[in-house]
Amino acid sequence: MATPSSLRHRFLSYLRGFHPAGLAVALVFYSWSLTPSLLPRVWYMQAMATGISLAIGYGVGVAGAKILRWAGVNWEPSARLRRLGWWLLAAAAVVVVPLFAVLGAHWQSVSRDLIGVDKDSRVLYSLVLLVALIVALLLIQAGRGIAAVSNRLTRAGRRYVPRPVARLGGLLLVVVVGWLLIDGVGIRTMIAVAERASYAQDQQTRQGVVQPTDPLRSGSPASGEDWNTLGRDGRTFVASGPGPEQITGVTGRPAIEPIRVYAGVASAETLPEVADRVVAELQRTGAFERRALAVVTTTGRGWVNSAAADSFEYINAGDSAIAAMQYSHLQSPFAFIADRRTPLEAGTVLLEKVYAVWSELPEDQRPQLVVMGESLGSYGAQGATASEQDMISRLDGALLIGTPEFSQPWKRITRDRDPGSLQRLPVVDGGRHTRFAAEAEDLQLPGEWEHPRIVFWQHGSDPITWWSFDLLLREPDWMKEPLGEDINPAMRWLPFVTFWQVTGDMALSAGVPAGHGHAFGPEAVGMWVGILEPADWDEESTARVQAVLRDPDTTLEPLPEYH
Numbered sequence: 380m381a382t383p384s385s386l387r388h389r390f391l392s393y394l395r396g397f398h399p400a401g402l403a404v405a406l407v408f409y410s411w412s413l414t415p416s417l418l419p420r421v422w423y424m425q426a427m428a429t430g431i432s433l434a435i436g437y438g439v440g441v442a443g444a445k446i447l448r449w450a451g452v453n454w455e456p457s458a459r460l461r462r463l464g465w466w467l468l469a470a471a472a473v474v475v476v477p478l479f480a481v482l483g484a485h486w487q488s489v490s491r492d493l494i495g496v497d498k499d500s501r502v503l504y505s506l507v508l509l510v511a512l513i514v515a516l517l518l519i520q521a522g523r524g525i526a527a528v529s530n531r532l533t534r535a536g537r538r539y540v541p542r543p544v545a546r547l548g549g550l551l552l553v554v555v556v557g558w559l560l561i562d563g564v565g566i567r568t569m570i571a572v573a574e575r576a577s578y579a580q581d582q583q584t585r586q587g588v589v590q591p592t593d594p595l596r597s598g599s600p601a602s603g604e605d606w607n608t609l610g611r612d613g614r615t616f617v618a619s620g621p622g623p624e625q626i627t628g629v630t631g632r633p634a635i636e637p638i639r640v641y642a643g644v645a646s647a648e649t650l651p652e653v654a655d656r657v658v659a660e661l662q663r664t665g666a667f668e669r670r671a672l673a674v675v676t677t678t679g680r681g682w683v684n685s686a687a688a689d690s691f692e693y694i695n696a697g698d699s700a701i702a703a704m705q706y707s708h709l710q711s712p713f714a715f716i717a718d719r720r721t722p723l724e725a726g727t728v729l730l731e732k733v734y735a736v737w738s739e740l741p742e743d744q745r746p747q748l749v750v751m752g753e754s755l756g757s758y759g760a761q762g763a764t765a766s767e768q769d770m771i772s773r774l775d776g777a778l779l780i781g782t783p784e785f786s787q788p789w790k791r792i793t794r795d796r797d798p799g800s801l802q803r804l805p806v807v808d809g810g811r812h813t814r815f816a817a818e819a820e821d822l823q824l825p826g827e828w829e830h831p832r833i834v835f836w837q838h839g840s841d842p843i844t845w846w847s848f849d850l851l852l853r854e855p856d857w858m859k860e861p862l863g864e865d866i867n868p869a870m871r872w873l874p875f876v877t878f879w880q881v882t883g884d885m886a887l888s889a890g891v892p893a894g895h896g897h898a899f900g901p902e903a904v905g906m907w908v909g910i911l912e913p914a915d916w917d918e919e920s921t922a923r924v925q926a927v928l929r930d931p932d933t934t935l936e937p938l939p940e941y942h
Contacts, residue, residue: 407436420884420887427883430513494896588619591617596640597617597640612682613703626693630696638664638701641704653706657733670746671691671699671749676726689903690904691907694907694924729763747776748773749777754783757789767788771813783843784844784845801857810824811826816835838894843897846884
């Protein structure tokens with residue numbers, strides 16, 4: 380039976396297995412990991428970020444010490460100096476660990492107040508350090524295992540080649556085999572599991588969603604699209620939205636029934652065939668005779684932002700049509716990992732099919748043609764246009780929401796912004812055609828805004844827009860500039876750590892209140908008003924539509940007549 384003395388001896392022996400340089404740098408990374416980022420973090424996401432940061436810090440410290448040794452710095456401190464160093468490190472940990480635990484909780488409280496969400500329980504937040512240590516130790520042990528395999532390969536290789544060549548070859552072999560296992564087994568297995576789960580979920584229908592009977596909706600008895608092939612989000616899209624009575628009640632304007640058409644990925648073998656079915660629905664419903672036609676590239680599983688769609692219909696008094704199609708059963712993160720090309724193909728093929736019919740119409744009989752997409756949908760929608768100029772020449776407007784950082788032409792437009800403008804809200808050519816906004820007021824710039832108008836709607840606190848591998852080692856412009864008002868002013872760029880913080884922020888970025896993170900809601904009204912510039916529209920109309928979008932059960936003062 381183990382005695383207290385033997386347990387203490389084992390524990391001390393285990394601790395001595397850690398490199399002091401690694402522990403010192405890990406302590407620094409620990410303090411960095413608790414600093415604020417774009418959004419407040421729930422305790423378990425904080426624990427993951429801290430655990431990963433501890434492991435990375437330890438690895439950086441150990442690697443730095445080895446590099447110095449390889450460079451010929453072979454300083455060996457005396458036993459007394461080593462003991463002093465350990466005591467100093469322990470004393471630093473006793474101060475730094477609780478101090479930054481308290482500071483971290485305070486920073487998270489400030490971040491939560493800035494976006495208006497409830498604070499985490501202090502009891503739960505107290506678990507951060509425990510879970511972080513477990514995560515860090517697991518990662519460090521994994522790293523030691525990889526190093527052990529690499530060392531064995533090095534020793535085996537030294538029989539045939541010089542030691543440096545053997546070491547490099549062993550390391551490369553471990554990296555290549557590891558990547559093949561991750562990519563060929565880990566990621567593909569994860570995607571396969573997600574595909575099965577998503578497919579099963581896609582067969583379901585959300586509670587309260589009922590098959591439409593109006594022939595102007597896909598999935599209705601008059602439609603060529605079977606209700607059961609639309610997918611869960613497609614069924615929700617065609618079965619929802621304001622009717623003419625509701626539009627008139629909110630805006631005071633005479634209205635007609637809006638058109639919504641949709642085709643699911645299960646409706647055809649290829650994406651061009653799915654797009655053909657969408658165009659057939661547009662022609663069946665008379666959509667090309669409406670005032671405005673929006674072509675939407677959906678997110679991975681076929682979702683359309685209801686606030687943006689409803690706003691479009693309110694502003695056009697129902698004299699509108701919205702066309703969308705599903706291109707995957709997977710949620711956006713998995714869809715992107717599985718295949719980056721499919722969202723681009725979906726956005727391109729749907730717009731091209733619609734454009735081919737639309738462009739044949741007499742110019743004075745065409746509806747306004749606009750595109751819309753959110754998140755992965757924005758990425759896909761932009762794939763249909765080669766540049767800003769291409770969008771301007773082909774479209775009557777565009778609303779691109781929560782664009783991921785890797786999207787083009789967004790990335791190119793942002794890079795080439797006017798000197799002095801912010802990366803999070805760029806000004807392009809003085810705002811002549813294209814404008815960036817976090818809220819509708821940002822659309823107001825000194826210069827004339829010419830038609831067609833393109834709006835990139837993005838939040839300064841949205842990690843989907845600002846996440847990039849560059850965050851690992853390079854501070855982005857948006858962190859050198861004044862941060863958005865909903866971001867904790869204590870946020871700072873820190874190598875490696877900020878990358879993992881923003882990565883963690885992405886996981887829950889859509890679950891925050893609208894107007895923050897990756898949550899886009901009633902402000903869509905102001906964006907569409909800016910793009911379409913509807914006649915006789917005023918601030919009261921915008922406020923009334925926003926009120927209904929925030930709370931469908933809200934009671935508005937009646938409008939006795941069209942105003």
